[in-house]
Amino acid sequence: MAYDSDNVFARILRREIPADILYEDAFALAFSDINPQAPVHVLVIPKGAYISFDDFAEKASDDEIAGFFRAVRAVAQKLGVAEGGYRLLANHGANAHQEVPHFHVHIFGGRPLGPMLTRTGRP
Ligand code: 5GP
Numbered sequence: 001m002a003y004d005s006d007n008v009f010a011r012i013l014r015r016e017i018p019a020d021i022l023y024e025d026a027f028a029l030a031f032s033d034i035n036p037q038a039p040v041h042v043l044v045i046p047k048g049a050y051i052s053f054d055d056f057a058e059k060a061s062d063d064e065i066a067g068f069f070r071a072v073r074a075v076a077q078k079l080g081v082a083e084g085g086y087r088l089l090a091n092h093g094a095n096a097h098q099e100v101p102h103f104h105v106h107i108f109g110g111r112p113l114g115p116m117l118t119r120t121g122r123p
Contacts, residue, residue, distance in 0.1 A: 003055075003102075010102055012031065023075045025067070025071055025074070027070075028068050028075075030045075030075040031043055039111055044104065045102055046060065046064060050102070053103055072107070079109065084109065088105050
């Protein structure tokens with residue numbers, strides 16, 4: 001599958017559509033999720049064109065990977081959720097219901113987050 005440069009996060013990176021941008025450095029951009037599922041729900045995306053975690057881990061340089069995950073930590077620090085605890089989540093592909101085909105990590109926090117997965121679905 002080829003990277004779709006018109007995906008919504010690519011457009012946010014190019015500043016073609018607005019977002020509540022909270023952090024930016026050479027490797028990453030972070031902004032509030034448009035449909036928050038916790039008091040803190042922030043998305044962190046790499047600046048490079050990668051479809052998902054799988055694509056990023058395969059193709060990104062060591063500097064990009066290290067820079068990206070350092071940025072995720074910096075965002076969590078900036079959001080003030082490190083002490084109380086937070087959850088990182090990255091959906092890859094259909095079974096995970098990945099909606100936007102530009103790699104992103106969700107940061108959830110601000111309240112007790114419950115179990116990792118809902119138990120209502122079939123195994
Ligand atoms: P995924 O299921 O791909 O891991 O999550 C995609 C996330 O992107 C969802 O939580 C959704 O609410 C968020 N999202 C989708 N479109 C936009 C948008 O235009 N702006 C922002 N800020 N978030 C978006």
